[in-house]
Amino acid sequence: MGGFKESAITSENDQDVDICDHCGEAIYSGQVVWKVGSEMYCNRSCLESGIQIVTLRV
Numbered sequence: 001m002g003g004f005k006e007s008a009i010t011s012e013n014d015q016d017v018d019i020c021d022h023c024g025e026a027i028y029s030g031q032v033v034w035k036v037g038s039e040m041y042c043n044r045s046c047l048e049s050g051i052q053i054v055t056l057r058v
């Protein structure tokens with residue numbers, strides 16, 4: 001009897017390559033992300049809240 005384990009990985013094309021440093025969302029190969037220093041953000045609103053960017057009229 002071998003200790004054989006089947007892996008549940010079925011996707012070929014959309015493997016996650018990283019994780020958003022702000023919300024923990026998986027970042028997939030080919031996805032456009034924002035990077036600030038070594039921090040990775042999965043989308044723009046994540047980036048804005050992550051580094052506290054505000055848009056204001058002065």
Ligand SMILES: [Zn+2]
Nearest residue numbers: 020023042046
């Ligand atoms: Zn995110």
